[in-house]
Amino acid sequence: MTALDESKTAIDDLAHLARLALVGKERDVHTFVRRLANRYQLQAPQLSKDLAQLLRQAGSKTSVLRGTTVEAIPVDLDSRLQLARPEYPVQLDIEPQWRPEIQNQLRQIVAERLKEEELQNENLSPTRTALLTGPPGVGKTLAARWIAAQLDLPLIVLDLSAVMSSFLGRTGNNVRNLLDYAKGIRCVLLLDEFDAIAKRRNDDAEVGELKRLVTVLLQEIDNWPSSSLLVAATNHEDLLDPAVWRRFEAIIRFDMPTAEDVNRTLRLHLGDQPGATRWQTILTRVLQGMSYADIERAIRCARREAVVQVLPLEETLGRLVKERVEALPKVDRRGMALSLMEAGLSQREASEWTGVSRDTIRKYQ
Template sequence: MEDKIILKLIDAALSGNENLGQIAVRQFASKIRTVNSILYQDITNRLQFVATRSTGLKSKPLPLDADTRQTLVRVEDPILLDTAPVFASDVEESLEQILLERRHTEELLREGIFPARSVIFKGAPGVGKTMSARWLAKNLGLPLFTLDLATVMSSFLGKTGSNVRAVLEHAMSTPCVLLLDEFDAIAKRRDDDRELGELKRLVTVLLQAIDDWPPNSLLIAATNHSELLDPAIWRRFDVEIEFPMPSIEIIEKYLVEYWPEALKSGRIAKHFAGMSFSNIDRELRQAKRESIISNFNLKIREANTDGISMLTDKDLSSMSKEERNNWIIRLHKKGESQRSISSILNISRPTVKKVLEENIQA
């Protein structure tokens, strides 16, 4: 056995680092595969048993806040994602690389290399960071755990740190994708004098967790304010992906996938230039609401005036003065304007005005 492998096994045993130990064992197995097939198979069986045992930990209870008894993570399992996100080419290449490394984990570990275990997403709000985390989890066949920042952040000194540690320990014990959204809230620069010592200590906990993250799980941090992060954080992540604002080309693809009715209505990508996906969604949802309400009001109006629409021109011309006046008053109460009533009943607008004035005076 090579001295490097022996030293890795010694370091793993002394430090209690299971990840380092597994890498050393896989490297050793790779070295003796051709010279001692029986021992190689025994080692492979043991590694498989460890992987199976880890998978079985999915039923482990979720971490709770000790005071409120609320869960500290939101869980999506399975991931319901009917349509894939629309990515910029650089983002798509980086995400596909993560999946590719996961498909070849065994080969990488035999060479002493971990697949990407930690990823940091940065970019403006609404550009697809959270959706991309869901997409990765779905494609990896893993549950998505999202840190519930509102529950984790506590006003009690020391509680925030213990809550975050509980989430990290839980995610490290079971195969999953853990999303730390709004990461800048818990990983702020330690040289910021405005922050409490507790949050500064929390950064140290995060750094250690990133270093020790197991290869059967994926840690994703997402931030809208990368300038607030502690500088030491950046060096710890295996992959850094920047999400740009969508280009006109990407917006066109997004509208085709998610809002085809917007294209039918004449809206084009240039109308949404400079907007994030979430802002595009917000504008289109509002337009859809207005369209639904407008159509609904139109149907009500048609229903309210249905009786008069069934009358022929002959009926209208032979209508008595009392009947005509009743229709004027009825349509007015339904919200029709004097001009509209004049057109519906085929009478002059001054006549409508006079009847309404007399009715109001009456």
């Protein structure tokens, strides 16, 4: 084979691999990569070794799904979309900051699963179903992922848009198929945006389909096996059908972060970066009322700005403080002016940032 032939074959292989991967044919990708590993043994021994290694790693990932692969996840008959997204192994890029009550409840769920046998000896089963409620961005999805990571189980996340079929009457079947699938493997099943499928049944405007759906869910939750953990999450607990609500064994309420939580979250995202300590106390105050997700976004934004504009982080964090101070109600700004001066701002700057006159500041000092 000439060098030209060789590179043409390699290009064809690459195109074929991309095609398989992009249409999501995971099993075919595996088969093809195995073939490549064999084919390139002589020509490119290192590549061949690397591919074989990748196959071994990928193999161990799917084995937890107990022989079933990603392809086994049921699909909507109309759109052919998979009804859920699998994640394994679940890797968290941050250490969640749980309030002690929440931490205890989450740890208890994990501990029960790890002591399943001991529980069974006492004729008990681990918590099978949990409902997580609370406003957006406070860690509900993160908690489900955390549990899956602690238990080293796959997380199967319901894909609401795929489940809500355009065909009337199919949504119920979709939910049932997905739940059947999840019951058959050891996993954490996350029904995110649960309110969308478990709405109150007394809403006259709702079509019969939704009512049937809730009935399906009631049966499923009641009969959920202890092999998998069903986690439902919602930020509209008031929309849930009360009958559904009652059926969960554990209900965990997530809240907006308190001052202490904000402080901890800031430390988590800023650590001891130079320039962060100066603003720590003030940021804790001005970021109160924001969710963990919003705080994280604001800090990331300041860090990016510092890198891109080649500025000290202290300065971009200062801008964030200024923005938040400007959004404060007038009554809170006076106290803020004094705090800003404690953080090293001059009286003139503190007056500019808060809109409080220097005379007033002096009076309160």
